[in-house]
Amino acid sequence: MIRILFTIIIAVLLSTSAANSKLLERDYLSIFSKYKVNNSAARNIINKCVEKFGRQNLKMTKNNNGENVINHSNMNGFLNCTNKNVLQNIKPVIGINQLNKKKTEEFILNNELIFDDGKGNGKVIYKFNINDYKIFKDGKQIGQDGWRFSKTQQLRVFMDGKKTTWRISKNKLALSIKKGSSKAIPYFLDWENKE
Numbered sequence: 693m694i695r696i697l698f699t700i701i702i703a704v705l706l707s708t709s710a711a712n713s714k715l716l717e718r719d720y721l722s723i724f725s726k727y728k729v730n731n732s733a734a735r736n737i738i739n740k741c742v743e744k745f746g747r748q749n750l751k752m753t754k755n756n757n758g759e760n761v762i763n764h765s766n767m768n769g770f771l772n773c774t775n776k777n778v779l780q781n782i783k784p785v786i787g788i789n790q791l792n793k794k795k796t797e798e799f800i801l802n803n804e805l806i807f808d809d810g811k812g813n814g815k816v817i818y819k820f821n822i823n824d825y826k827i828f829k830d831g832k833q834i835g836q837d838g839w840r841f842s843k844t845q846q847l848r849v850f851m852d853g854k855k856t857t858w859r860i861s862k863n864k865l866a867l868s869i870k871k872g873s874s875k876a877i878p879y880f881l882d883w884e885n886k887e
Contacts, residue, residue: 713767717752717760720771723778727865727880733781741773775880782866783878784859791860793845799860799883800825800839800847806882807867809851819886825849 724734742750749765764770784790791799800820808815809827817828820839827835837850847858849869857870864883870876 713764715762715764715767715771716755717762720762720774723774727778727782728863729778729781737774737777737781740777741770744773745770779866779878779880782861782863783868783876784861784866786859789862791862791864793841793847796847796860797841799864803883803885805867806884807879809869809879810877815882 723729724737729737745764745766750770751763753761753763755761782789800818801822805818805820806815807818809818813829813834816834819826819828824836824838826833835852837853839847839849842848842857847860849856849858851869851871854871857876859868859870859876860881861867865881866878867881868876868878
Protein backbone atom coordinates (compact mmCIF):
# COMPACT_ATOMS: atom_id res chain seq x y z
CA MET A 693 0.00 0.00 0.00
CA ILE A 694 2.77 2.43 0.92
CA ARG A 695 4.47 1.69 -2.42
CA ILE A 696 1.31 2.65 -4.29
CA LEU A 697 0.96 5.86 -2.27
CA PHE A 698 4.57 6.80 -2.88
CA THR A 699 4.29 6.08 -6.61
CA ILE A 700 1.19 8.27 -6.86
CA ILE A 701 2.86 11.12 -4.97
CA ILE A 702 6.02 10.92 -7.07
CA ALA A 703 4.06 10.63 -10.31
CA VAL A 704 2.33 13.91 -9.51
CA LEU A 705 5.65 15.56 -8.67
CA LEU A 706 7.64 14.41 -11.68
CA SER A 707 9.62 16.98 -13.54
CA THR A 708 11.88 16.78 -16.56
CA SER A 709 14.95 18.21 -14.83
CA ALA A 710 18.15 16.20 -14.73
CA ALA A 711 19.12 14.59 -11.44
CA ASN A 712 22.52 13.76 -10.00
CA SER A 713 21.87 10.90 -7.56
CA LYS A 714 19.79 7.73 -7.81
CA LEU A 715 18.15 5.30 -5.40
CA LEU A 716 15.85 2.35 -5.99
CA GLU A 717 12.33 3.12 -4.83
CA ARG A 718 12.14 -0.18 -2.90
CA ASP A 719 15.30 0.74 -0.97
CA TYR A 720 13.85 4.13 -0.08
CA LEU A 721 10.53 2.62 1.02
CA SER A 722 12.28 -0.02 3.11
CA ILE A 723 12.94 2.52 5.88
CA PHE A 724 9.19 2.99 6.38
CA SER A 725 8.51 -0.73 6.60
CA LYS A 726 11.59 -1.46 8.76
CA TYR A 727 10.53 1.10 11.34
CA LYS A 728 6.80 0.29 11.01
CA VAL A 729 5.75 3.80 9.97
CA ASN A 730 2.09 3.76 8.97
CA ASN A 731 0.94 4.88 5.51
CA SER A 732 -0.40 8.23 6.60
CA ALA A 733 2.78 9.18 8.47
CA ALA A 734 4.94 7.92 5.58
CA ARG A 735 2.95 10.01 3.12
CA ASN A 736 3.40 13.10 5.32
CA ILE A 737 7.15 12.48 5.63
CA ILE A 738 7.57 12.00 1.88
CA ASN A 739 5.57 15.15 1.13
CA LYS A 740 7.52 17.19 3.69
CA CYS A 741 10.89 16.13 2.26
CA VAL A 742 9.81 16.57 -1.36
CA GLU A 743 8.61 20.09 -0.55
CA LYS A 744 11.76 20.92 1.41
CA PHE A 745 14.15 19.80 -1.33
CA GLY A 746 12.09 20.87 -4.33
CA ARG A 747 9.76 19.03 -6.62
CA GLN A 748 11.78 20.26 -9.57
CA ASN A 749 14.80 18.31 -8.27
CA LEU A 750 12.97 14.98 -8.16
CA LYS A 751 12.40 12.62 -11.04
CA MET A 752 11.19 9.01 -11.19
CA THR A 753 12.60 6.72 -13.90
CA LYS A 754 12.87 3.00 -14.55
CA ASN A 755 16.10 1.04 -14.77
CA ASN A 756 16.85 -1.83 -17.19
CA ASN A 757 15.19 -4.28 -14.78
CA GLY A 758 11.94 -2.29 -14.80
CA GLU A 759 12.44 -1.09 -11.23
CA ASN A 760 11.46 2.42 -10.22
CA VAL A 761 14.45 4.66 -9.56
CA ILE A 762 14.33 7.92 -7.63
CA ASN A 763 16.60 10.59 -9.06
CA HIS A 764 17.29 13.62 -6.90
CA SER A 765 19.89 16.36 -7.24
CA ASN A 766 20.32 16.43 -3.42
CA MET A 767 19.85 12.78 -2.48
CA ASN A 768 21.78 13.07 0.80
CA GLY A 769 19.61 15.97 1.96
CA PHE A 770 16.44 14.16 0.85
CA LEU A 771 17.44 10.95 2.70
CA ASN A 772 18.55 12.85 5.82
CA CYS A 773 15.19 14.62 5.85
CA THR A 774 13.41 11.26 5.58
CA ASN A 775 15.50 9.67 8.35
CA LYS A 776 15.04 12.65 10.67
CA ASN A 777 11.27 12.60 10.23
CA VAL A 778 11.03 8.82 10.62
CA LEU A 779 12.95 9.16 13.90
CA GLN A 780 10.57 11.86 15.09
CA ASN A 781 7.69 9.51 14.30
CA ILE A 782 9.09 6.47 16.17
CA LYS A 783 11.03 8.07 19.04
CA PRO A 784 10.10 6.94 22.55
CA VAL A 785 7.59 9.17 24.32
CA ILE A 786 6.88 8.89 28.06
CA GLY A 787 3.62 7.09 28.74
CA ILE A 788 2.94 6.35 25.07
CA ASN A 789 5.54 4.08 23.51
CA GLN A 790 8.38 3.81 26.04
CA LEU A 791 9.52 0.56 27.67
CA ASN A 792 8.87 0.46 31.41
CA LYS A 793 11.69 0.01 33.94
CA LYS A 794 11.45 -3.77 34.21
CA LYS A 795 11.40 -4.35 30.44
CA THR A 796 14.14 -1.76 29.88
CA GLU A 797 16.43 -3.43 32.42
CA GLU A 798 15.77 -6.87 30.98
CA PHE A 799 16.37 -5.58 27.45
CA ILE A 800 19.68 -3.80 28.12
CA LEU A 801 21.11 -6.66 30.21
CA ASN A 802 20.23 -9.37 27.67
CA ASN A 803 21.14 -7.56 24.44
CA GLU A 804 23.87 -5.56 22.75
CA LEU A 805 22.59 -2.12 21.74
CA ILE A 806 23.92 -0.88 18.41
CA PHE A 807 23.60 2.74 17.30
CA ASP A 808 25.55 5.82 16.24
CA ASP A 809 25.89 7.69 19.54
CA GLY A 810 26.89 10.95 17.87
CA LYS A 811 30.47 10.96 19.15
CA GLY A 812 32.05 10.58 15.72
CA ASN A 813 32.71 6.84 16.01
CA GLY A 814 29.90 5.75 13.73
CA LYS A 815 27.93 2.71 14.89
CA VAL A 816 29.08 1.34 18.22
CA ILE A 817 27.93 -1.48 20.50
CA TYR A 818 26.86 -0.86 24.09
CA LYS A 819 27.04 -3.94 26.34
CA PHE A 820 25.38 -3.45 29.73
CA ASN A 821 26.26 -5.47 32.83
CA ILE A 822 24.76 -5.25 36.32
CA ASN A 823 27.17 -2.50 37.47
CA ASP A 824 28.46 -0.85 34.30
CA TYR A 825 28.49 -0.86 30.52
CA LYS A 826 31.21 -1.05 27.89
CA ILE A 827 31.32 0.48 24.41
CA PHE A 828 32.86 -1.45 21.51
CA LYS A 829 33.86 -0.44 17.99
CA ASP A 830 35.17 -3.05 15.55
CA GLY A 831 35.61 -5.54 18.39
CA LYS A 832 37.74 -3.19 20.51
CA GLN A 833 36.58 -1.58 23.73
CA ILE A 834 36.55 2.22 23.36
CA GLY A 835 34.71 3.24 26.52
CA GLN A 836 33.18 2.27 29.82
CA ASP A 837 30.98 3.95 32.42
CA GLY A 838 28.10 3.33 34.80
CA TRP A 839 24.32 3.30 34.78
CA ARG A 840 21.40 3.06 37.22
CA PHE A 841 17.69 3.75 37.49
CA SER A 842 16.53 6.97 39.15
CA LYS A 843 13.91 7.17 41.89
CA THR A 844 11.41 8.04 39.15
CA GLN A 845 12.25 4.80 37.26
CA GLN A 846 14.24 6.58 34.51
CA LEU A 847 17.31 4.90 33.01
CA ARG A 848 20.36 7.04 33.83
CA VAL A 849 23.44 6.29 31.78
CA PHE A 850 26.68 8.10 32.53
CA MET A 851 28.38 9.08 29.29
CA ASP A 852 31.87 10.52 29.67
CA GLY A 853 31.03 10.95 33.36
CA LYS A 854 27.91 13.03 32.65
CA LYS A 855 24.42 11.85 33.57
CA THR A 856 22.02 11.24 30.69
CA THR A 857 18.47 9.88 30.53
CA TRP A 858 17.78 7.09 28.05
CA ARG A 859 14.38 6.03 26.76
CA ILE A 860 13.80 3.00 24.56
CA SER A 861 10.68 2.62 22.42
CA LYS A 862 8.38 -0.36 23.04
CA ASN A 863 9.20 -1.79 19.61
CA LYS A 864 12.93 -1.43 20.43
CA LEU A 865 13.63 0.41 17.17
CA ALA A 866 14.43 3.83 18.64
CA LEU A 867 16.33 5.30 21.54
CA SER A 868 16.37 8.86 22.84
CA ILE A 869 19.17 10.32 24.93
CA LYS A 870 18.69 13.47 26.98
CA LYS A 871 21.76 15.25 28.31
CA GLY A 872 21.09 17.71 31.14
CA SER A 873 18.48 20.29 30.21
CA SER A 874 19.04 19.81 26.46
CA LYS A 875 16.31 18.38 24.28
CA ALA A 876 16.39 14.57 23.91
CA ILE A 877 18.05 13.35 20.71
CA PRO A 878 16.49 10.31 19.00
CA TYR A 879 18.58 7.52 17.43
CA PHE A 880 17.77 4.51 15.31
CA LEU A 881 18.42 1.43 17.45
CA ASP A 882 19.57 -2.01 16.38
CA TRP A 883 20.24 -4.82 18.82
CA GLU A 884 21.40 -8.39 19.06
CA ASN A 885 20.96 -10.93 21.80
CA LYS A 886 24.15 -11.35 23.86
CA GLU A 887 23.95 -15.11 23.36
